[in-house]
Amino acid sequence: MTIQLYGFWRSNAAFRVRVALALKKLPFEEIEIDILSGRQFDAGYAEMSAEHVVPTFVHDDHRIFQSLAIMEYLDDIQPEPRLLPVEAKDRAYVRSLALVSVADAHPLVVPRVRKHLGEVFGADVAAIESWCRHWAEEGLATYERLLTRRPAAPFALGATPTIADICIAGQIVTADLYKLDLAAFPAVAALGKRCFELPAFADAHPFRQPGYKTGEGRH
Ligand SMILES: N[C@@H](CCC(=O)N[C@@H](CS)C(=O)NCC(=O)O)C(=O)O
Numbered sequence: 001m002t003i004q005l006y007g008f009w010r011s012n013a014a015f016r017v018r019v020a021l022a023l024k025k026l027p028f029e030e031i032e033i034d035i036l037s038g039r040q041f042d043a044g045y046a047e048m049s050a051e052h053v054v055p056t057f058v059h060d061d062h063r064i065f066q067s068l069a070i071m072e073y074l075d076d077i078q079p080e081p082r083l084l085p086v087e088a089k090d091r092a093y094v095r096s097l098a099l100v101s102v103a104d105a106h107p108l109v110v111p112r113v114r115k116h117l118g119e120v121f122g123a124d125v126a127a128i129e130s131w132c133r134h135w136a137e138e139g140l141a142t143y144e145r146l147l148t149r150r151p152a153a154p155f156a157l158g159a160t161p162t163i164a165d166i167c168i169a170g171q172i173v174t175a176d177l178y179k180l181d182l183a184a185f186p187a188v189a190a191l192g193k194r195c196f197e198l199p200a201f202a203d204a205h206p207f208r209q210p211g212y213k214t215g216e217g218r219h
Contacts, residue, residue: 003028006048006056008035009211010177012106012170013067014055015204019166020071022200024078032211035111053110068095068102071163083163094157097146097164101171105139108132109174129178136174140185143168147187154194161195169195173206 003021007014007030014030021028033039033054040052049056049065056063057070059077064070075083084091107113109132117123117131147156147168156164172192175182182189195201206212 001026001060004058005030006033006045006058007031007054008033009209010206011035011054012173013053013102015173015206016067016102016163016166016170017055017057017070018204019169019200020074020083020163022204023081023083023161024074026074026078034211052112068098068163071166081160083161083166085157085162090157094162094164097143097156098167100142100146101139101167105135105142105171106174108135132174133178133180136171136178136180139171140175140180140182140188143171143188144185147191151187152191152194154191156191161198161201165191165195166201168192169201172196177206 003026005014005017005021005028007017009032018030033045035054039045040049040054045056046052048063051065053065055067055070056065057073058064059073064073071083084094114128114132117128123131155161156168168188168191172182172188172195174180182192196205202208
C-alpha cells in the first residue's frame with residue numbers, strides 16, 4: 001500500500017495523523033502544502049481539498065480528509081496497536097477527549113481565522129497572538145479538568161496511547177507554538193511528557209519537521 005500525506009510542518013491536524021501513522025508503523029510520504037503562503041488555494045490542491053486545508057490523506061488512490069476520520073480509518077485498516085478502544089463507553093470517552101481539541105479549541109486558531117481577524121476586524125499581530133493564546137489555554141484548561149476528574153493511567157485511557165492522547169498532545173503543540181507555560185496544567189503536562197517520550201510523538205512535533213527551520217517565526 002502507498003500512503004501520501006498532504007500536510008504542513010506547523011499543522012496541528014497533520015501532526016495528529018503523523019503520530020497515528022508512526023504508532024501504526026505505516027510508512028508514508030509527506031507532501032508539504034504551505035498554508036501560510038496560500039498554497040492550499042492552488043488549483044492542483046484546491047481540487048483535492050474542497051475545504052482548502054491540510055491534511056489530505058491518500059491511500060493508494062483513495063482520499064480521506066479530517067484528521068479524526070483519517071485516524072479512525074487507520075485503526076480500521078490496521079487495528080494494532082489500537083488507537084480506539086473496543087468497548088463502546090471507552091470509545092465514546094476517547095472520541096470526546098479528542099474532539100475537545102479537534103472540534104472546539106484548535107479551529108479557533110487556524111490560519112483562516114487569524115487572517116479574518118486581521119483583515120475584517122483590524123486585529124494587529126499582538127491582538128491575534130493574544131486571541132490564539134486565550135483559546136489555546138481554554139483548551140488546556142478543559143483537558144486539565146478532565147484529567148483531574150479521571151486521571152491518566154498512564155495514558156488517558158490506560159496502558160497505551162489512543163486518539164485522546166494524540167489530540168491532547170496536539171493541544172500541547174499549540175502551546176509550544178505560542179510559548180505557553182504548562183505549569184498551570186500539571187495533569188496535561190505529565191501526560192504530554194509521557195507522550196513525547198515516545199518517538200512516534202516526538203518525531204511528529206512541528207519543531208522536528210524539515211520545514212520548521214525555514215518557517216520558524218512565521219505564524
Ligand atoms: N478539522 C480539520 C482541521 C483542518 C485545518 O483547519 N487545517 C489547518 C491546518 S492545522 C489548515 O489547513 N488551515 C488552512 C487555513 O486555515 O487557511 C482536521 O482535523 O483535519
